[in-house]
Structures are given as structure tokens and as C-alpha cells.
Amino acid sequence: MSKVSKTAMPAGAGRGAAKKELPEHFKSYKHVWVFVELERGQVHPVSWELMGTGRGLADRLKVNLAAVVVGPEGQHTRNAALEAFCYGADLAYLVSDNVLSDYRNESYTKALTELVNTYKPEILLLGATTLGRDLAGSVATNLSTGLTADCTTLDVDADGSLAATRPTFGGSLLCTIYTLNYRPQMATVRPRVMPMPARVMRDAARIVVHPLGLVEDDIVTKVLSFLPDRDAETSTLAYADVVVAGGLGLGSPENFRLVRELAALLGAEYGCSRPLVQKGWVTSDRQIGQTGKTIRPKLYIAAGISGAIQHRVGVEGADLIVAVNTDKNAPIFDFAHLAIVSDAMQLLPALTAAFRARLLPDSRARIAV
Amino acid sequence: MHNIVCIKQVPDSAQIRVHPVTNTIMRQGVPTIINPYDLFALEAALGLRDRFGGEITVLTMGPPSAEESLRKALTYGADRAVLLTDRCFAGSDTLATTYALATAIRKIGKEYGPANLIFTGKQTIDGDTAQVGPGIAKRLGVGQLTYVAKVRSVDVANETIEAERRSEGGVQVLHTRLPCLITMLEATNQIRRGAMADALRAARAKIVKWSAQDAGVEDISKCGLKGSPTVVKRVFAPPARAERAALVESAEQPAQALIDAIFLNQPKLETDLATLARDARSGLSGQC
Numbered sequence: 001m002s003k004v005s006k007t008a009m010p011a012g013a014g015r016g017a018a019k020k021e022l023p024e025h026f027k028s029y030k031h032v033w034v035f036v037e038l039e040r041g042q043v044h045p046v047s048w049e050l051m052g053t054g055r056g057l058a059d060r061l062k063v064n065l066a067a068v069v070v071g072p073e074g075q076h077t078r079n080a081a082l083e084a085f086c087y088g089a090d091l092a093y094l095v096s097d098n099v100l101s102d103y104r105n106e107s108y109t110k111a112l113t114e115l116v117n118t119y120k121p122e123i124l125l126l127g128a129t130t131l132g133r134d135l136a137g138s139v140a141t142n143l144s145t146g147l148t149a150d151c152t153t154l155d156v157d158a159d160g161s162l163a164a165t166r167p168t169f170g171g172s173l174l175c176t177i178y179t180l181n182y183r184p185q186m187a188t189v190r191p192r193v194m195p196m197p198a199r200v201m202r203d204a205a206r207i208v209v210h211p212l213g214l215v216e217d218d219i220v221t222k223v224l225s226f227l228p229d230r231d232a233e234t235s236t237l238a239y240a241d242v243v244v245a246g247g248l249g250l251g252s253p254e255n256f257r258l259v260r261e262l263a264a265l266l267g268a269e270y271g272c273s274r275p276l277v278q279k280g281w282v283t284s285d286r287q288i289g290q291t292g293k294t295i296r297p298k299l300y301i302a303a304g305i306s307g308a309i310q311h312r313v314g315v316e317g318a319d320l321i322v323a324v325n326t327d328k329n330a331p332i333f334d335f336a337h338l339a340i341v342s343d344a345m346q347l348l349p350a351l352t353a354a355f356r357a358r359l360l361p362d363s364r365a366r367i368a369v
Numbered sequence: 370m371h372n373i374v375c376i377k378q379v380p381d382s383a384q385i386r387v388h389p390v391t392n393t394i395m396r397q398g399v400p401t402i403i404n405p406y407d408l409f410a411l412e413a414a415l416g417l418r419d420r421f422g423g424e425i426t427v428l429t430m431g432p433p434s435a436e437e438s439l440r441k442a443l444t445y446g447a448d449r450a451v452l453l454t455d456r457c458f459a460g461s462d463t464l465a466t467t468y469a470l471a472t473a474i475r476k477i478g479k480e481y482g483p484a485n486l487i488f489t490g491k492q493t494i495d496g497d498t499a500q501v502g503p504g505i506a507k508r509l510g511v512g513q514l515t516y517v518a519k520v521r522s523v524d525v526a527n528e529t530i531e532a533e534r535r536s537e538g539g540v541q542v543l544h545t546r547l548p549c550l551i552t553m554l555e556a557t558n559q560i561r562r563g564a565m566a567d568a569l570r571a572a573r574a575k576i577v578k579w580s581a582q583d584a585g586v587e588d589i590s591k592c593g594l595k596g597s598p599t600v601v602k603r604v605f606a607p608p609a610r611a612e613r614a615a616l617v618e619s620a621e622q623p624a625q626a627l628i629d630a631i632f633l634n635q636p637k638l639e640t641d642l643a644t645l646a647r648d649a650r651s652g653l654s655g656q657c
Contacts, residue, residue, distance in 0.1 A: 037537075039536070039537050039538065040538075044537060102541065103536065103541075104543075105503070105512070105513050105515075106512065109507075129537050130515065130516050130534075130535055130536050130537055131536060131537060133499045133500070133503075133515070134503060134513070134515045134516070136500070137463075137499065137500040137501075137502070137503030137504050137507075138503045138504075138506070138507050138513070140464065140500070140504070141464065141467060141503065141504040141507040141508060142507060144464065144598070145464075145598050146462070146464065146597075146598035146599035147463065147464075147498075147500055147599070148599060149496075149497065149498035149499065149500060150497060150498070163602070167497075168496075168601075168604065169380075169495060170379075170380070170494055170495050170497075171497075172386075173604050173605065173606055174604070174605055174606070174607055175601050175602075175603060175604045175605070176601070176602050176603040176605075177599050177600065177601055177602065178599065178600045178602050179598050179599050179600070180598075180600055181598065182598040220512055220545055220546045221512055221514075221543055221544070221545040221546075222543070222544045222545070223541055223542070223543060224531065224542040224543065224544050225541075225542045226536075226539050226540070226541055226542070227533075227539050227540040227542065228538060228539040229538055229539050229540075241641065241645070242641075242642065242645060264649060265646060265649065266642060266645055266646055266649065267645030267646055267648050267649030268645070284555065284556060290497065291494075291497055298635065298638060298641065299631065299635070299638055299642070309606070309607060312607065319635060320631065320634055320635050320638070321614075322627065322631060323614060333613060333614045334609035334610060334613065334614075335607075335609065335610050335614075336614040337610075337614060337615065337634060338614060338615055338617055338627070338630050338631065338634060339613075339614035339615065339616050339617065340616070340617040340618075340623060340626075340627050341616070342623055347623060347624060347627075350623065350624035351624040351627065351628070353624070354622075354624040354625050354628050355628060355642075355646070356646075358628055358639075359639075359642055359643045359646040359647075360643075360646055360647065360650060
């Protein structure tokens with residue numbers, strides 16, 4: 001069901017605006033936690049991105065930032081906890097048990113739920129990955145607390161409540177969501193949405209080790225095998241330094257090659273807006289935006305993309321956004337840095353030719369068609 | 370087998386418009402559809418019924434008009450449709466939604482036989498939270514397999530299932546016990562064209578309509594706004610950047626003018642891009 005009543009809701013006239021006093025038993029909930037996602041010995045970068053965000057929130061609230069590390073016994077898990085201090089943690093909670101060597105909902109949910117019930121954080125952040133979303137939904141339900149998915153901005157307001165902002169209505173507007181009378185306040189954030197903080201060499205401070213209290217026989221689900229992706233290429237879009245993307249303004253699926261050609265010349269990744277995936281012109285692993293990839297390149301060239309909010313939140317971290325659109329009132333011009341009112345179908349080949357001449361002066365310039 | 374598929378009626382997001390002055394959603398005339406992700410769940414259930422027989426119940430919570438989506442699901446071949454509709458559910462967030470749906474799923478089990486599998490889409494296109502599936506599983510106390518790409522096998526007699534689950538960097542092959550909840554990954558199948566007989570049946574079918582009380586909701590304070598720990602304080606359009614985009618104008622050489630503007634704006638990019646372009650030409654990949 002929709003969160004907003006059928007009659008359109010004016011900005012600011014949110015529901016439940018009256019805040020009750022936080023129930024007594026939640027008042028002892030303090031500190032900001034970040035769940036550090038460990039899969040097959042690797043920490044997902046989103047966890048360190050969240051440490052940066054969590055550090056800011058903890059400083060505002062004048063509380064500690066804790067990393068929560070859950071994984072199998074051994075060096076990898078231990079190292080993840082140590083590494084968390086280099087990304088700003090004041091302390092780390094560690095649950096290590098060989099039952100946790102693969103992610104399974106039951107065992108990880110138990111570990112995280114028990115940590116929360118024992119040490120009582122006020123804010124708990126997780127990456128919005130397949131693991132993080134699977135886990136967050138279960139833990140929040142166990143705790144009967146609020147969970148806001150895919151936040152694009154996290155802030156604390158004057159009374160210390162977490163203000164979690166995310167796109168809503170399929171990404172056509174933003175909304176700010178609070179969990180007023182329950183703790184912890186939980187939120188997930190997608191990879192690359194928050195900037196990666198600088199890593200600073202620091203010694204580990206306090207590591208609190210907590211037992212899992214579960215044996216393999218207690219867990220119904222068994223991992224039979226893991227099939228790693230052969231195609232690592234799909235994951236590089238989010239981390240590319242240069243991205244060229246196309247939208248409906250390209251007119252036809254054949255014209256998408258103009259995007260790929262410019263991307264190939266620039267050694268860039270290519271992407272697209274959501275409508276092209278829905279129309280089947282481009283595969284979903286190339287979608288940029290709220291429900292696709294979030295990117296933070298040095299240069300982003302958007303050709304024929306109108307710039308709906310769900311696209312905007314996926315590209316705002318780019319250093320330079322260049323928008324090509326025939327409509328001078330397209331919303332993308334509200335957040336692009338450079339705009340050119342032009343037909344992408346004509347401009348893209350000319351741009352490819354001009355970039356070739358400029359960047360590869362020794363190559364024989366070809367005449368753009 | 371008896372499998373339940375949870376679906377949601379959503380506005381066709383491609384058609385949503387925001388009023389330029391009031392920043393409100395203009396819902397008039399926006400058509401509604403079955404959440405596209407749910408169709409992968411429905412087809413997965415239909416595929417299992419092809420193999421093992423049994424029945425499929427589709428369930429949705431929503432306003433009375435959500436009946437339309439249930440009827441659509443029947444045209445694809447679902448056997449029965451249940452609409453959970455009550456004013457007290459209005460304003461439910463994901464936690465309150467899972468309470469209502471889990472209650473209805475228990476009731477469906479009592480009325481029409483216990484479910485072996487409960488299917489949902491991986492998320493909806495309007496909320497995009499992906500939280501309702503895991504929440505239902507937790508409330509029912511059953512296992513969950515999220516982001517399932519493929520159901521490899523089901524052993525109905527021994528009540529077990531083997532499935533491939535998308536995870537970061539690969540696919541987990543998991544074995545677990547029934548009943549369990551599956552959230553189906555997109556693009557894993559294609560919804561069938563319903564048979565003519567199903568279309569005729571769907572048009573006449575009686576949709577089961579349950580109020581909160583009918584469904585067996587015991588604690589009304591866990592429903593709707595009251596049962597929702599999250600509060601939407603503000604809905605707004607993001608402000609434009611303080612400086613609007615600098616317009617590049619050149620009737621003669623727009624591409625050239627644009628490149629000049631890019632390098633004027635970010636001087637360091639020129640060397641970065643030249644390196645990338647040279648690497649790309651010589652077939653090296655890699656980022657600067």
C-alpha cells in the first residue's frame with residue numbers, strides 16, 4: 001500500500017508529524033553502527049562508504065561509531081574488524097564462528113539481532129546489496145523497528161532523530177522518513193551513493209567479541225556451492241572514471257551504438273536510463289539510477305536522458321555531468337554542470353570524432369557522418 | 370503443491386507526473402499495473418504447477434480497485450485470488466504490510482490448505498524497498514530465499530527445495546526446507562500468455578475479499594499508520610543545483626565547443642582522457 005494518501009500530499013504536510021516521547025526502554029539506545037559486509041573474505045566497499053557517513057552522524061550526535069563484523073573464524077574476519085578502525089570506527093563488535101563462513105539469512109540474522117538487543121545502538125546502517133537487503137529486512141522485522149531502504153541522504157535533525165531521505169513514487173520525488181518511536185533507526189544505502197572516506201592508518205581500539213550461540217545443525221539452509229560470476233565486466237560500471245549513457249532521446253535501439261562508440265573511444269563504460277531497459281533496448285546491468293547502478297565518475301555524458309529523479313540520484317556524485325538534450329527545459333539541466341541543447345543523434349558522432357582528433361592526434365581523423 | 374504468490378498493484382511509473390508548481394504527484398489517469406517484478410514470481414509458481422500440479426493462490430493487499438490486478442493474475446492461470454482490503458491498512462509501511470500479509474497467508478493456509486512456497490517479486494517499482502518478502506518470512510517463521518534466479522528442484526514428499534540465489538559476485542546454490550518464501554529475481558522467466566479458458570474464467574471468477582477481521586488480524590494496532598514505525602515527514606522535489614547548467618552554444622561546431630567547455634571546467638580530465646583513449650585503442654582496459 002502506498003504510504004501517501006490518495007489525495008496528493010503537499011510537501012511538508014507529512015503524516016504522523018506529532019512526535020511522541022521516545023518510550024523509556026529505548027532511551028538507553030546509543031551510538032551509530034555500521035554493518036561491515038564480508039563475503040568470501042572480502043569487505044564490500046559500501047561498508048567503508050557507510051563508515052564515512054556513520055562517522056559524520058556519530059560526530060553530530062556526540063556518540064561512538066561502531067563497526068559490526070560477522071564472519072567465519074580466522075584472519076579475514078579479524079582483519080575486517082581491524083580495518084574498520086582505519087575508516088573511523090571507535091570500536092568494533094565481532095561475531096566469528098565457522099557457521100558464518102557463507103552468508104545465510106538465519107545465522108546472520110541471529111547474530112545481528114542479538115548484538116542489537118545486547119548493545120542497543122540508536123542507528124544501524126547496512127549496504128543495500130543483495131546481502132544487506134536480505135539481512136536488514138529480517139532484522140528489522142525481528143526488532144519491529146523502522147527500516148528505510150536505499151537512502152540517498154542521511155542526517156540527524158535538531159532533536160537527534162535520523163532523517164533518512166530516499167526517492168519515492170518510482171523515483172519521481174524524494175521523501176524524508178523518520179523512525180520516531182522505535183530503536184534502532186535502520187537504513188540501507190546503495191553502493192557508491194556515499195563517497196569513499198580516506199583510509200587513515202590507525203591502531204585498533206576496542207573489539208567486543210560476542211558469541212553466536214548457534215551450531216550447524218540448528219540451521220535449516222545449506223549452501224551446496226557457490227558459482228562465481230564469469231563476467232566481471234558487469235560490475236565495473238559503478239566504478240568507472242568516465243561513463244557515457246543514452247536515453248529515450250536516441251529515438252531507436254539501433255542508435256544506442258552511438259553511445260557505445262563514444263564510450264569505446266574514451267575507454268569509458270556505457271550505460272542507459274531506465275526506459276531503455278524497460279523497452280528492452282539495453283540489458284538491465286547497464287541501467288544507471290535508483291534501481292540500477294549508482295556511479296561517481298570524473299566525467300558523465302548523458303545523451304537524450306531527461307533526468308528524472310530516479311536517474312539523478314544515481315549520477316549526482318559525478319565530478320562533471322554533461323547533458324545533451326533537445327528540450328532546453330529537461331530536468332537534467334537542473335543538475336548537469338554543462339548543457340548543450342542538441343539532438344544526441346547528431347551530436348554523438350560529432351563528439352566522437354572531435355574527441356578522437358583531440359585525444360589521439362596521431363590517429364588519422366575520420367570524418368564524422 | 371499449494372503455492373501463494375503475493376502481488377502488488379502499482380501505478381505505471383513511466384506515466385507518473387509531478388505537478389510543476391505544487392510538487393505533488395498527479396495520479397489522475399495514471400494506469401495501474403501488476404508490479405512487473407511480481408510477474409517473475411507468478412511465472413515461477415506457474416512453472417512449478419506445470420511440473421507438480423496443485424494450486425496457486427494470488428494475494429494482494431490494497432484498495433478495492435486492486436481487484437483488477439488479481440483478475441489479471443487469474444488470466445495468466447492462477448487458481449484463486451484473495452484481496453485483503455480494509456481502511457485500517459491504509460498508510461502501512463513495510464513492517465505493517467508484512468503483519469497484514471503474513472496474517473492473511475496463515476488464513477489462506479487454513480482455508481485452502483497450507484502453502485509449500487510463498488512467492489514475491491524481488492521488490493516493487495513504486496516502493497523499491499525489497500523488504501516485504503523477508504518481513505513476511507520472518508513473521509511466518511519460515512526460511513527465505515531472496516533474489517532467486519532459478520528453482521533447481523523441489524522434493525514435495527521430503528519437503529525440500531534447491532535453488533540458485535543471486536549474491537554479490539556470484540550465485541549461491543542453496544538447499545532448504547519447505548515451506549519457505551522465495552523472492553524471484555527479474556528476467557529469470559517470461560510470463561506466459563494466458564489461455565483463452567483462463568481469460569474467460571478470470572472474467573467470471575469470484576475474488577475472495579477479506580477485511581482485517583476476516584483475515585484474522587488480532588492486533589489492529591499493528592496495521593496501517595498505527596503499526597508503522599516509519600513516518601514520512603516530507604515529500605519534495607530536489608532543488609535545482611544553485612547554478613544551473615552552463616549552456617554551451619555554438620551553431621558551427623557544437624561538439625568542439627562542448628569539448629572545450631569540458632576541459633575548461635575540469636582541466637585535469639584532458640590528460641586522464643588521453644590516457645584512457647590510448648589504452649582503449651591499444652586494447653588495454655583499466656581506469657585512470
